[in-house]
Amino acid sequence: MAAEAARSDEPLAVGDQLQLFLDDHLIDSMRGVELKLHSPRPAEIVIQMEKPWEDQTMYDPVVLKDGDRYRMWYRTNFNARPFFTGYAESADGIHWTRPNLGLIEFRGSKENNLVWTSGTDGSLGCVLSVFQDGNPNAPAGERYKAFATRITEKAEECGILGLVSPDGLRWQLVQPDLILRGGAFDSHNLALWDAARGQYLAYTRGFGNGIRLIRRAASNDFRTWSELAFVDLGDSPVEHLYKNAATAYYRRPDILLMFPKRFLPERKADPKWPYNGLSDIVFMSSRDGVHWDRRFMEAFLRPGPDELNWHERAIEVGQGLVPTGQGEMSLYYVEHYRTGSVRIRRGVLREDGLVSVHAPYAGGELVTRPVVFTGKQLAINYATSAAGSVRVEILDTGSKTIAGFGPGDAAEIYGDQPERVVAWKQGADLSGLAGKPVRLRFFLKDADLYSFRFRAE
Incomplete structure (x- = not known):
């Protein structure tokens, strides 16, 4: 006292x-x-599965406001390799288009919005976490950086690859070897530039005593990282947390936010659904990136009345919280995962209104x-x-x-x-x-x- x-x-x-x-x-x-x-107010659907390279496992959106454009990267598929990353853009954060980029081949054609492929063996990684590098020392060719998660049959080859790009569309590996390894990475593993502390941060999946948790590492150059360690959640109850959606708040970049997906493996709402578990979204914040305040145990985003959101991984908030109007900010979340109506929806909050x-x-x-x-x-x-x-x-x-x-x-x-x-x-x-x-x-x-x-x- x-x-x-x-x-x-x-x-x-x-x-x-x-x-x-x-x-x-x-x-x-x-x-x-x-x-x-x-909680966010559900707004319009911005992306719906409709392209041949998109499947029922479309997931993991990342949204940035880049000048007068809004930009989105998302996992298009995960049922069969190669896994692709798609790109969309918008003038207002509400109406989105998939531009024809001509960069990545799909079934013999480059007429698509794809920006990265895992390769047929998965060795090039997938599920990109893209961020605009605010480091004043970053070269022009690395204005954008990303994590790509390598998932293969050999555990020792699984981990995080680093990608760089001059424009967020044309990507290359920073090195052929992993930049982070050790433990489970089968999730959306996130990277960001922490301008307040002048470092790069990683927030990845991890397991502690059989519980899905969140790990953190830091780097000065994006190539060499500290050892991954579990974030400190204080004395909050232990729950399965992953898909953390870590982001710096654009109006206070020294404050970091997370919107983790809470997973309850023992529950099942639809007896006909082939997988066990239910998910919702929770909220937590940090003033140093290490210690996280999780005083709010209630859901930030519930599955709601839609029955297709009442299964094990049906909803997920993506990385990024952006201004979209006077006194308004938006985040983007997935609904109906593993169904034919999988889509990405915008959620609206009052500015500062978490x-x-x-x-x-x-x-x-x-x-x-x-x-x-x-x-x-x-x-x-x-x-x-x-x-x-x-x-x-x-x-x-x-x-x-x-x-x-x-x-x-x-x-x-x-x-x-x-x-x-x-x-x-x-x-x-x-x-x-x-x-x-x-x-x-x-x-x-x-x-x-x-x-x-x-x-x-």
Whole structure:
């Protein structure tokens, strides 16, 4: 308790950085409110199995926003080698096309959207995890990088291959040998550039005491990696987790997110289905990439009323969370796996809307740890009912009200806005408090608070 109290009193230098409520990092105390996990709203189907090189095992989408384009790579097939990776693109993240690339041969023709093949023996790898390399030292020919998973009959030959590309379409191996090996890799093994810490990260499948878990490794050059080690999930209950969908949050790249597929091998909803197990999607976050907060045990994405999502691997969230409109962000997930209607669907969330501080009609409050900020205004991302409200009080480090910023001075805020400037009777100017440690007390009634940030005018 003493260590926790000391942590609460230590000021956080937040500057003008976006602040999220994914965990208790910012929180000193809560009364009558809770952290609430929000689920994506199912939107349109963006890719449906329809090409000869696509089969019922189409899976593992990866989506990036690259300039004014949205780009997707996905596994087209897994029933028989060779395994292919397909490519699609979109101007808005909603309407997608498969361009004719002329790169990879399928049944004697290159008239297709394929960008990689495993080869007939699987030695070139499959199930690509593509990312745009933000490393300032990366050469132009390696602007895009990817993992390809080599799956063969010989266990010692299985592992991760590294790929590089100047454009995300034309790929080559960084070396013929594996860059990661050891243990099980029969999943979507993910790579990303961790800009906040200046390193490449790998999140792969692993087994611990017979349980499917997630492993991590790091690299400075994408060629040489640290030993794979299991991520730290704290004291959360042990469950089968894989297909982790690790991604950096585009509005706070130092915060990493995962949307793992939770697998329950002992359950079966359809007695006629040939395989045991059920799946849903869970959520967790990390501020260092090693220690992951899994306080939300409920599903982030349920199978829902669609019976074809109630079997062992029917749904999966792919890698990538991208902005798709004003105050909106999207992820992409697979439905109906192993069926003739397998497809990729878009899921929609409010920007910053993964987790909120939620207050019922009776109301409640949250007090932050001391923060030191830069800027002149406080802006909040919030939503209330017509009867709800948000008010903000500013306190000193001793939790005493700073004159002019008390609850009676605070404007009552109601509505639904992604960036509302907070004001008091004397106005919204906070420049006199910038650089000094202060606490914020949020009074909420029938409201959700998603994020806040200090900003210049």
